[in-house]
Amino acid sequence: MRLLHTSDWHLGRSFHGVGMLDAQRAFVDQLVTAVSAQGIDVVLIAGDVYDRALPGVDVVGLLDDALVRLSGAGATVVLTSGNHDSAIRLGFASRLLERGGVHLRTRLADLDQPLILPLEPDGDTQGAVLAIYGIPWLEPRLVADQLGAEPASHFAVTRAATDRIRADLARRSAQGPVHSVVLAHTFASGGISSDSERDLSIGGVGAVPLDLFDDFSYTALGHLHGRQTLSPTVRYSGSPLAYSFSEANHVKGSWIIDVGPDGVTGISELSWEAPRKLAVLRGSIDELLESGDHTWAEDAYCQITLTDAQRPRQAMERLRARFPDTLVLGFDPQGGTARASANYSTRLAEARDDLAVCCGFLDHVRGRDADEAEQLALTAALDNVRLREASL
Template identity: 75%
Template sequence: MRLLHTSDWHLGRSFHGVGMLDAQRDFIDQLVTFVRDEAVDVVLIAGDVYDRALPGVDVVGLLDDALVRLTGAGAQVVLTSGNHDSAIRLGFASRLLERGGVHLRTRLNELDQPVLFPLGDAAADNAADGDAGGDTGDQTGPVLAIYGIPWLEPRLVAEQLGVETASHFEVTRAATERIRADVSRRSETRTVHSVVLAHTFASGGISSDSERDLSIGGVGAVPLDLFDGFGYTALGHLHGRQELSTAVRYSGSPLAYSFSEAKHKKGGWLVEVDADGIGEVREVLWDAPRALAVLRGKIEDLLASEEFAWAEGAYCQITLTDAARPAQAMDRLRARFPDTLVLGFDPDGPGAAPKASYSSRLAEADDDLSVCCGFLDHVRGRPASDAEAKVLAEALEAVRLEGVSL
């Protein structure tokens, strides 16, 4: 069997105000083509299918289309919910969808109810019979058991899981213990190879700016040894594809959702499974619909140098290092880099004086015009020009005269 580990689709998300639905459709096209060409048996989606609990109609339609096309390409889907999803809404009609090869694991009481796939001769028999999946053949042969741990909010599930401390560690430990108990029970009569989907922050994972913190201060991280003993753990939540151990990995998001992911190679993991257990795991890469550029330098250098020609068609985050903030900086930059989405200022070099606090500037101002010009200098990093100072002076005089006339 072949499993494709994905997660964090975040359907409906935008990128600094730019809608990403077309880029997400492109990813779905790549995914379906890969599933068909590589004869993938099961697509795993480890949470954060949607970007918000109440997705738009067009976003729901995109997921519906994706599931129809994936099952039509010959794969089944095992899907669990993440912290961005509404578990109740995502899990709607789960029993009906299971008949079509889409297995949803979004409820707490489904933690130890795996999706079963026969391996070895039984799997070959089912394929020959045209069986869509599930363990319907020999009840003693080797089997792959895929479990789904949805996003667990500690305060809401601690009591149901029988733990006294509402922490990510305790609820995740209780969840994995339930799964181990089920694996142990099934293993009394047959060989069971286990795969676990979990949406969580595991220790050792490298985060990026586009993930929502699971808890304050990082206490939401759970140790890797909670997943010991499982054949493969398919994690979701962190957006960079990474290998925490041979058997514990993040697939990462299929698209970049922040500039901190500019150097990521987006993709997933293709996992081979047979009657002997988990075999080769190899990386899968998705083509990015748009490059991301994180540029830094003085505005004249950025506008003139051929070094930055590659970024002209990219989404850009630009930090200017000029000693004084250039006038009309965004307009000038967009003339060369039309899709500049983020602009920052970080003066450096001998001409960049240390920036005084606004309160200290205010204390030094000796009249209203100085206050106004000082504020302008503070917020944009460039003193008011003579023309600007004249406009401010005229405005202040108009206010003064209006006050006298009252």
């Protein structure tokens, strides 16, 4: 049997103000093609299917289309809710969807109710089977009492959930060989985060230890957006698309897990084609606009940090002439004179007139003095204010 581990689709998300629904549709196309080409039997989606609890109509339509197409390609789908999802809304009609091969695990009561699939070549359910469990996103303050977990922490509720799964596995193992796959949406110790994930707990203390997933044949994690291996049997698939510039160097993809009567027989990578490159550029404006080293970034989404000692005029407009999809612009002056707030306060106290106050403010916020044209414009504006005040 062949499984495909995915997570963090974040359907409906934008990228620095740019809508990503078309890119997400393209991912679904790649996914459906891969299911057919790779002979995938089960698609696992480990949470954060949507980007928000109340997705738009077109976003819900995209998930509907994806599930119909995956089922049409012959795959069973097992899907859990993440911290971005509304478990109640995502889990709507779960019993009806099971008849079509889509198994939703969004309710606490279902976390130890596995999907059982035969692993014997002849489909004999009396032989070795695969039990797929889905742990929905567990908000400690909401589920600790129901799980009997103390204290109300990510570690305590995850331990309680995995203990329930182990107890169910022990009962089933008494009747024959059982191999297990567990889906969980959490921050496991050793994972590398990126800027586009929502912190799972105040203070960032929500990491759970890997040994909570001992004894499972494979643990399919969601939440972190970079594909990574925490142990041979505990992995993050990462998001299928980049959702922040911190993911510029990610190779997006999923894991293919092969399981037979004796357990997991192989794990391999499957990569997704990125719809757009991401470029993180840094330098002076002249170097960025003139250097041939940056030609590759001209059709990429760009995050640019300018290092000019003084902030260049019309920086965004000039940069977009070469890099039209510059989405983020920052400034980190190098070699200029540092201007602290205290220095500005001193200049403000020493200002001779209103014009000096305005020019001092411009100098403070952008790192360069007002030029002659700007001083003339400020002088005219101040004159207009005085005239208006005089007429009142």
